[in-house]
Amino acid sequence: MPKKEVLLEINHLKAYFPVKRKSMKEEKKVVKAVDDISLEIYRGETLGIVGESGSGKSTFGRTILKLVEPTEGEILYKGQQIQHLKGSNLQKYRNQMQMIFQDPFASLNPRMRIGAIIEEPMALQLTLTKEQRKKRVKELLQKVGLAEDAMHKYLHEFSGGQRQRIGIARALAINPEFIIADEPVSALDVSVQSQVLNLLMDLQDEFQLTYLFISHDLSVVKHISDRVAVLYLGRIVEIGTKKELYANPLHPYTQALLSAIPVVNFDEPKQAIPLQGELPSPMNPPVGCVFHTRCPFVMGKCHQVRPTMQEMNEHQRVACFLYDK
């Protein structure tokens, strides 16, 4: 692989949400949805973000786009700080990134014709004439595998998979470099899911896109990602290349997640590491390591001190005391 260029660098990103109090005497509380996340995304790669619901993976994606205001930390896009951008400067930054959502029926306007839905981001940019935009809509529809006459129809006339294709076409309309896909295939049936995954991968090759792919489904993430970060209660517990992370998961949470996936294997019964309980509330995260309440290898230290990320090898970083040297 050629030398990797960092497209997006995130340092100590935090997104806290205040919790409504019943009275002013009550202590101020915050939900730490994203709590001190640092990572970098290289140009042309797909970084998968996995975690259970409530782990902060969607908020993390939204914070990068500044749809959620970061509480603290830096976001560097091509080396430029963007967390303070406002107005037209922010617009310029956002022009280079787009988002694909889980439910296209909720994220796209059902009262607009498909052509208008796809054209809208271009119209806002004011760089193309009406004719050019029309032409581009047709091109985009074809790129995502839909017929040209789809532009005159409405959203309800399409199936789930086709709607997701429309969502993808809209995201591609202004030639973004970076796409955040938030559970783009979770609502789809398996046979359609693979069509959309293949489409996303083809488009990545064609337009040299960089993806941040958010999903709770570890098998889907494994298929599409180059690197994977595992989130738990707003923190990254492990990050690594797909190959290393899946072959040799280090963090007990990653191990448990992987072993919880049902597998088709009739010959050797799998060795499941059952996790007790559920994700604790992010309003009241455990002191020390966030995972210690459910960890099968919990030690005394885990109750008091929060482990920091450490580099295990070239490809993998983990936040766990089990690997302290």
Place this chain on the structure above:
Amino acid sequence: MEPINTQQVLLEVSNLKIQFQLKNGKQAKVVDDVSFSIHKGETVALVGESGSGKSITSLAIMRLLPIPPGEITAGTIHFNGNNLLDYKNKEMSHIRGNDISMVFQEPMTSLDPVFTIGNQLMESIRRHRKVSKKEAREKAIHLLQEVGIANADKMIAEYPHQLSGGMRQRVMIAIAMANNPQLLIADEPTTALDVTVQAQILNLMMKMKKEHRSAILFITHDMSVVAETADRVMVMYAGQIVEEAPVRELFLNPQHPYTTALLKTMPSLDTDVERLPSIPGIVPPAYALPDGCRFAPRCQFAMEQCQTLQPEVLTVNEAHKVRCHLFSGKEERAYAEEGSLT
């Protein structure tokens, strides 16, 4: 405890046809000529994509279909030898929640938000058993403990919104199991849950099934969940069962091109492929079904007769059935030689 006689048929659905009258005047054949049986103590999975008719089939068994617009146009559903379709509504309400009970995908919508979970548990117990409130309460606490809810005597006073998704599903299972049903219908019970919680709930269901000696009809779209839980699998496509086999046989020796394709399109943890094989096209809507085989427009092995002639259910071996022209006559050998889907 005497052993369960697994040879004995518990539920037998024969030639079931269900139609829906659409507002635009069209008829939607949602379930078309579906036949299957479930033996006592058995776990049978019904797999299919959305719109394949699997949930409608289960609602018909529970007699919970909205009629109209729905209509059962043909067929019988025998439970312990009696046709459920002949029962009056009142008779059916003795069976529901007692002999057959159901767990749904979204526990928040199937639990009543204005009653405590204890209330709802006790209701289902007292509906079918003559017990005092106190006894029902004790039984409810016992059931909550059984489904792994800590502090059951306190939790009994909680409302559904105070519980997490996994907890709610545990409560649903407790309610469903309250009267030791002979058949539990589980409609996508873990689809809305996270993987680690899904694993817990699946383990719990298998444990409850053993203890309460129930049979399970497990409705899901997830093939890997099927592999871990079911004894037998039925694959449904566009209102018909296209293949039925014991779980191992279905995974290792699938006969229908749709089953094969479904198995191949699952992204899996232990294989590495550049591109996922995918099935082109979409499931046809139930009001515009193809004349011949319903899978023909998407099937890579489709032949001329598939376009015009509906395939019959053919027997591969005693327990393995398939609805596909490829399996009849000489195509069978050609298909075997050509190997599986590429």
